[in-house]
Amino acid sequence: MPNEQEVFGAPQVLITFKTKATTAIARSARGIVVMILKNEKTDTMGYYKINDVTDIPAEGLTEANVDSIKKCLLGTPLRVLVYTIPDDSVESPTVTQASVLKQIVNIKWNYICNPTGGAQDMEDLASWIKTMRNNKYKTFKAVVANQEADDKGVINFCTGNIKVLNPDYEDGVEEAEQYITYSAAQYTARIAGILAGLALDRSATYYQLDEVVSCEAYEDIDSLINDGQLLLFDEQDGNGVKIARACNSLTTFTTDVGKDFRYIKIVECIDMITDDIRDTFKTSYIGKYINDYDRKMNFVNAILIYFKGLKGNVLDNSPTAINTVDIDVEAQKDYATLHGDDPSTMTEQQIREYNTGTQVFLEGRITPVNAMEDLATNFRM
Incomplete structure (x- = not known):
């Protein structure tokens, strides 16, 4: 039976992320x-x-x-x-x-x-x-x-x-x-x-x-x-x-760093999200949980809820916008290979659940929303 810290730990991380999402605009101005x-x-x-x-x-x-x-x-x-x-x-x-x-x-x-x-x-x-x-x-x-x-x-x-x-x-x-x-x-x-x-x-x-x-x-x-x-x-x-x-x-500009990165607001958004996820991981996760698949997915789901709270002001809320995070399967494969196992013999779920020691490999994508800055208007008569 898991101890109380494990039972209540994940919700605590979730609350932390929800709070950060709620206060994101106020914090970014300070x-x-x-x-x-x-x-x-x-x-x-x-x-x-x-x-x-x-x-x-x-x-x-x-x-x-x-x-x-x-x-x-x-x-x-x-x-x-x-x-x-x-x-x-x-x-x-x-x-x-x-x-x-x-x-x-x-x-x-x-x-x-x-x-x-x-x-x-x-x-x-x-x-x-x-x-x-x-x-x-x-x-x-x-x-x-x-x-x-x-x-x-x-x-x-x-x-x-x-x-x-x-x-x-x-x-x-x-x-x-x-x-x-x-x-x-x-x-x-x-x-x-x-x-x-x-x-x-x-x-x-x-x-x-x-x-x-x-x-x-x-x-x-x-x-x-x-x-x-x-x-x-x-x-x-x-x-x-x-x-x-x-x-x-x-x-x-490159495929990884496109023209959107020239805007200070966009970089500020990415930096804030990076800090929020990293700080929460440091204070609420490091050393407190075993590094198994369930705990990794608890952390992933908490981040997804955090992203949901940022939509509309910090992240794009349109139907085509992508704001997601998940286990980095390619990094899991590389880790398995380096440790003598063959990922080609595993199912995708086995790769996702592979024991990665102390490492947590995640990958994600976000769509920050910019401010109104340019206007093009055509009037017809």
Whole structure:
């Protein structure tokens, strides 16, 4: 007779998945931003956990760095984890951006930016994100400036000459001081905050930045967006400066990574589902159950119910949409072969039930739903 933990364990996992599905939209709007800032006058690293503007310390941060944090908070992320490193006045520092990346590799966060970084910092950050996503299966994402990263986890923000009203401006002072002008790198803080604080039931496309008065203009913005650039633009329609298209830097597409992966909303959806399934497996399954077929199918069925709860806002609810998961039969065959057994002599059910030690092999397919972004209308008379 199974013990009580086994009897009640599967329903507990089911409840966890149901809760995650119910709260998916709310949770997706509460992402965490990691921000790296050159700030220290000595070879040290500082750390600040910022939930809102009241957590910003009165001393210790430069005025420009405080401004970057406030710009990020405008997007209402859950929190901002600020890591400060030596500024350019410190010669040959041992504490660098790489030092921060080592610190954060095993903690939970969503977006990273370095508004004080130079071109090499941006390149290194994009490279690190690629490694983390492709080799370590992390769901980290970075907002960098002017980097053709060609990766779904890297947002390449390229708009410069961003003018914002100077809050300290007074009449009679030179007109040049009426505005503060930001580079693309400096405004990665603002973009990261927007993306971390945006719910999955909408896209950042046409997100309005109320504080921006004007920005760099483009002759052919469509081509630049097609090249994987996230840009701001002003249509001069009275609605101010907006994000033109919420795209990441991905420009190379394959059968496995198609054009849908260029949309930040789609990648965010996939990353959230990946985290939910992985986190639930870690907390509710690892070490708690024997790895037999029945327990595997309990987990599969719990995921299917989780998918059902996501339909309509996160996953496509149309009759043709495919949102499913099951035992990976091909992986089961490979495992059996590696352990000296011949899958060709087995029935499919025997292959599905094959003892895979500690390994759980699943395969699935989902159809994320995007936001309305393009309109084609033909009127006939």
